[in-house]
Amino acid sequence: MSCTVQWLGIRIEFIGNCIVLFAALFAVTGKENLNPGLVGLSVSYALQVTMSLNWMVRMTSDLENNIVAVERVKEYSETQTEAAWEVEDKKPHADWPMKGNVEFHDYSVRYREGLDLVLKNLTLSVKGGEKIGIVGRTGAGKSSMTLCLFRLLEAAEGEISIDGVKISEIGLHDLRSKLTIIPQEPVLFSGTLRMNLDPFEKYTDEEVWKALEYSHLHKFVSNQPAKLEMECSEGGENLSVGQRQLVCLARALLRKTTILILDEATAAIDLETDDLIQSTIRTQFEDCTVFTIAHRLNTIMDYTRVLVLDKGQIAEFDTPASLISQRGLFYGMAKDAGLVQ
Incomplete structure (x- = not known):
């Protein structure tokens, strides 16, 4: 379990850092009349991507777990029950x-x-x-x-x-x-x-x-x-x-x-x-x-x-x-x- 969490964390951090890098590169190589406020806004939002990715993965996992529980309840409700425990006659x-x-x-x-x-x-x-x-x-x-x-x-x-x-x-x-x-x-x-x-x-x-x-x-x-x-x-x-x-x-x-x-x-x-x-x-x-x-x-x-x-x-x-x-x-x-x- 610990290895899986670390594996996921490394990849999410890598994806987040790549987004920050490309946001900075586009700001530097962009047009000269690019508004400095927009550059700062894009980079600051890019820095929050890692947290957002972590939240998204956690919410997706919770959703899947809850859906599986619903699927199991549905399956059990449709499963044919055993015969009667006792037949009086x-x-x-x-x-x-x-x-x-x-x-x-x-x-x-x-x-x-x-x-x-x-x-x-x-x-x-x-x-x-x-x-x-x-x-x-x-x-x-x-x-x-x-x-x-x-x-x-x-x-x-x-x-x-x-x-x-x-x-x-x-x-x-x-x-x-x-x-x-x-x-x-x-x-x-x-x-x-x-x-x-x-x-x-x-x-x-x-x-x-x-x-x-x-x-x-x-x-x-x-x-x-x-x-x-x-x-x-x-x-x-x-x-x-x-x-x-x-x-x-x-x-x-x-x-x-x-x-x-x-x-x-x-x-x-x-x-x-x-x-x-x-x-x-x-x-x-x-x-x-x-x-x-x-x-x-x-x-x-x-x-x-x-x-x-x-x-x-x-x-x-x-x-x-x-x-x-x-x-x-x-x-x-x-x-x-x-x-x-």
């Missing part, structure tokens, strides 16, 4: 979903009107309790598929059903409160550790400590003087990336919903922490339906099935052993990762 049962069956019926989606489809005609059925690994090259539509489950992206065509309930017909709160995601970038807020784990204070301290034990954070939190009241700085900057990810895992363990989504949750952490998370998921979410966007293929080799996406379409969908025997796209990825010969 379409509220699912309190225990929904019981099994965790997920079905995509000829499902297509785009990020906004006018753009190409990022998912094209997906049709698949996942039974409750299955562990599904989602793999594919960059831009294949893996994260977009998980966003659709939360209805962060609305369908262009087709529909998604969970335990026979079409998610497009129910309220967003009723849907999102029944799903759990462990994101790639761990999300923590300024406040106590307990607030980050249980922001709505639905669980007892005993349940919170049990979740910390399952997420391998019990020893770390026990050694803190404030225990559960330990302060987390903004974004959890006083915790390591691995610890932040384990806090997100503990949060998921507390909620224990029927459907769990892992969006490359272990991409930014070390192999040891990755193994801890995967072992906990296998034991504590044994009866849950799990969708895992895999960063390391070895973490999904024992999953029920693997979904291979390519350019927004289903390229392969079968057990890991079957896909490797077919020697298709998944086989090529596994070979690149050194998992097969």
